[in-house]
Amino acid sequence: MARKQINVSRGTTFSVLLAFGLLLLLLPQSFTSRLNFLFAEVFNPVLSVGRASPEDFRPGSSTKDFIPRAEYEELWKAYENLHADLMTLHSDYEKLANFRKGLPKPGPGLVLSRVTNVSIGPFDRKLFIDKGSVDGLRSGEYVTCENRNSIIGTISELSESAATVRLLTDPRHKMEVGIWREGKKAFIVKGQLEGIGKGLAKISLISRDYDIRKGDIVYASAVAGWLETPRVIGEVFKIKPDDNEPLMWDITVKPITDFAMLTHVAVIITTPVKSGK
Amino acid sequence: MRWGRIGIIILLASLLNAGNLLDNTIAMGENNIKPDLLLILMVFFAINCGGLEATIVSFAIGFAADISSAAMGPAMISYGLFGTLIAQLRKVVIMKRMTHQALAIFAMGIIAGGLTQILLRFKTGQSPSNVYSALFWTAIYSGIVGPLVWAMFSAISQWLGVRAYKAGRPLGR
Numbered sequence: 001m002a003r004k005q006i007n008v009s010r011g012t013t014f015s016v017l018l019a020f021g022l023l024l025l026l027l028p029q030s031f032t033s034r035l036n037f038l039f040a041e042v043f044n045p046v047l048s049v050g051r052a053s054p055e056d057f058r059p060g061s062s063t064k065d066f067i068p069r070a071e072y073e074e075l076w077k078a079y080e081n082l083h084a085d086l087m088t089l090h091s092d093y094e095k096l097a098n099f100r101k102g103l104p105k106p107g108p109g110l111v112l113s114r115v116t117n118v119s120i121g122p123f124d125r126k127l128f129i130d131k132g133s134v135d136g137l138r139s140g141e142y143v144t145c146e147n148r149n150s151i152i153g154t155i156s157e158l159s160e161s162a163a164t165v166r167l168l169t170d171p172r173h174k175m176e177v178g179i180w181r182e183g184k185k186a187f188i189v190k191g192q193l194e195g196i197g198k199g200l201a202k203i204s205l206i207s208r209d210y211d212i213r214k215g216d217i218v219y220a221s222a223v224a225g226w227l228e229t230p231r232v233i234g235e236v237f238k239i240k241p242d243d244n245e246p247l248m249w250d251i252t253v254k255p256i257t258d259f260a261m262l263t264h265v266a267v268i269i270t271t272p273v274k275s276g277k
Numbered sequence: 278m279r280w281g282r283i284g285i286i287i288l289l290a291s292l293l294n295a296g297n298l299l300d301n302t303i304a305m306g307e308n309n310i311k312p313d314l315l316l317i318l319m320v321f322f323a324i325n326c327g328g329l330e331a332t333i334v335s336f337a338i339g340f341a342a343d344i345s346s347a348a349m350g351p352a353m354i355s356y357g358l359f360g361t362l363i364a365q366l367r368k369v370v371i372m373k374r375m376t377h378q379a380l381a382i383f384a385m386g387i388i389a390g391g392l393t394q395i396l397l398r399f400k401t402g403q404s405p406s407n408v409y410s411a412l413f414w415t416a417i418y419s420g421i422v423g424p425l426v427w428a429m430f431s432a433i434s435q436w437l438g439v440r441a442y443k444a445g446r447p448l449g450r
Contacts, residue, residue, distance in 0.1 A: 010329045017336040017357055024343070025350030029401055032349035039344045043292055050298035120300055122308045122411035123394075124347060157347075171405030197407045198307035 029157070037159040040117065040128055048117050051260075110144075110266040111135050116162070118260055122197060125170040127153070129265060132161045142220065142227050142268045145257050151175075151220040151231045152257050155267060165265065168233060168255050170195040176221040177203065178230060179212055179251075188212060190221060193233070193253060201234075203251040204242065210249070212239055218253050225270050232256065278330050279438035283322075286430075286437065287334075287341045290314040295345035303422075308407065310414045312422040313386060315342045319356050320382050320423070321430050323363035324372050325439050331367075335360020342393075351396035359389045375424035382423035386416025 024032055040047065067075075113129035131137055141155045143165045153173060156166035166173045173195040178187035189210045191203040206212065214237070219230035237254035293299055294314050304311040315338050322334040339356030343349045363385070372378045390412045398404040405411060434440070 008329075010332060013329055014332050014357075014361055017332065018354065021336065021339065021350055021353035021357055023350075025354060025396060025400055027349070029348055035344050035349055036347065039295075043295075046292050047296040049296060050301045118297065119295065120309050122310050122407070122415055123405050171407045171411070172401075172403040194406055197309075197405070197411065200307075202406075 033157045034159055036157070037162050041162060044116055044128075051118060109136075109269050111137060111269055112264060112266050113163075114264055115262050118262070120260065124172065125167040125195065125197065125259070126156065127165040127167065127259065127262065127265065129163050129165060129267075130161070131267065132163050133158045134160050136269050137163050137267055138270060140226065141270055142231075144231065144266050144268065145262060150255070150257050151227075151233045152255070152259060152262070152265065163267075167259050168193065168195055168201050169197060169199050169259070171197050173201075175233075176223065177233065177253075178219045178221050179203070179206075179216050179236065180219060181213070181216045187219070187230075188216065191251075193218070196252075199254070200237065201253045201255070203253060204248065205245070206249045206251060208241060208247055208249055212236060212249060212251060214239055227268060278326065278334075279436070282437050283334060283439075284337075287315070287318065287338055290318050290338075291341040291345040294342070305418065306414070308411060308414070310411070310418050312419040312426075313390070313415055314426065315352075315356075316386055316389065316419050317382055317423045317426045318430070319360050319389075320363060320378075320385050321427055322439070323360040324367050324381070325434065326364065328361075328364050331364030332357070332361045335364075348397055348400050350400060351393045354396060355389045355392040358392070359385060372427075375427075378424045378427050379420040383416045383420030386419045387412060390416060 111131050113131040113135075115127050116130050117128040119126050119128070127143075129143075137155055137158060139155050139158055142151050143153050143155065144150060145152050151168070153165045153167040153170070154175070155163050157164045168175065171194075173193075175193045176190065177193040178190045180187050189206055189212070191206050193201050193203050195201045203218070216236040217232060218234050218236060220227060220233050222228060222230050234253050234255040234257075236251055238252040240250050242248040242250040294311075299311045300309055319335055319338045322338070323331045326334055336353055336357035338360070339353035342352035342356060346352070363381070372381055394404065394408050394412065430437070430439075
């Protein structure tokens with residue numbers, strides 16, 4: 001069967017394709033991001049090839065990777081004691097959860113999600129998780145690592161069954177934080193944390209009048225309706241006077257969580273605001 | 278042009294760009310800078326394809342770059358525009374030397390990558406804080422790796438149905 005030859009001029013083709021590109025650009029991100037999620041879901045097995053996992057890490061051969069037997073046993077005992085404490089707390093938590101069920105306002109809940117893929121690139125640092133809007137997730141919600149030790153980022157994009165978590169170190173990510181030091185009763189100062197890639201984030205525009213030192217703890221500030229209490233995110237890794245604003249500090253923050261190793265995360269879901277209308 | 282085969286190559290390049298394989302093998306520095314394979318592919322096809330084909334492939338590569346990254350539209354417009362422009366320039370400049378290829382890829386990394394970031398900011402309202410350094414180093418790395426990838430695609434140009442230029446004369450048919 002003879003093929004039908006379609007003659008389309010180059011100018012027409014260019015115009016049509018450019019118009020299609022402009023249409024995609026002008027359509028809302030919440031609508032077009034479905035295509036990005038579709039790609040990520042369909043090709044997830046291929047995209048995950050080469051992803052580092054906790055199993056990939058074996059004890060090193062260097063002597064500094066080992067500790068004396070006596071110290072090991074001390075640490076082991078401390079670990080076991082902590083484990084026992086954890087079991088007790090877990091039991092208490094289960095009892096409290098039964099009480100909480102009967103309360104009229106349950107407060108923020110957690111949605112446990114599996115990390116399906118990690119994207120660590122020069123322009124973005126994000127996780128793909130297997131929970132989406134049907135599970136009650138909303139854009140901007142805080143995400144903690146599995147054991148609820150620290151905040152790792154916030155929900156940025158959503159589909160019905162998946163979402164992306166923009167990590168603290170993502171160059172587009174911003175978050176209100178506070179800096180605290182052991183022994184102090186309150187935060188030394190509050191500021192805005194901004195990711196800079198490289199596995200680090202920065203707090204800028206903090207006056208040098210504040211006594212901030214390397215090793216000070218950085219917390220995600222409590223935000224009404226989103227995060228009830230401050231949660232740790234990392235520590236001050238480097239501090240120096242700002243090159244552009246000599247009266248300000250240039251504070252570099254290192255998160256305590258290794259994002260590439262995460263297999264599960266928990267999303268702190270916000271309490272839905274009931275409309276009075 | 279073998280459109281099906283070119284489609285497979287574009288898909289493979291977008292999977293490599295978006296996946297973790299390159300992150301843990303050839304990505305460099307704390308920013309995980311890696312060569313932009315789709316950018317190299319765009320310059321290669323724009324130089325070696327005819328006008329209409331170069332336009333279609335450039336837009337298709339831009340679409341693949343968009344769908345495998347953060348937002349739809351920016352790369353499609355940027356790659357489509359500059360791919361078509363390169364296809365026009367190929368009548369004047371033939372990239373037979375590796376240095377020419379590397380420079381063309383570097384320049385496109387800065388210009389097309391820059392326009393992509395501007396359009397991305399327009400669409401999402403956000404811009405990476407490290408955009409200049411990330412663009413520059415990605416363009417440098419792409420420029421260095423580009424000629425090697427170029428040589429690889431030149432070797433399979435007949436399979437792709439593309440007339441790859443070498444020393445001023447087209448290869449193959």
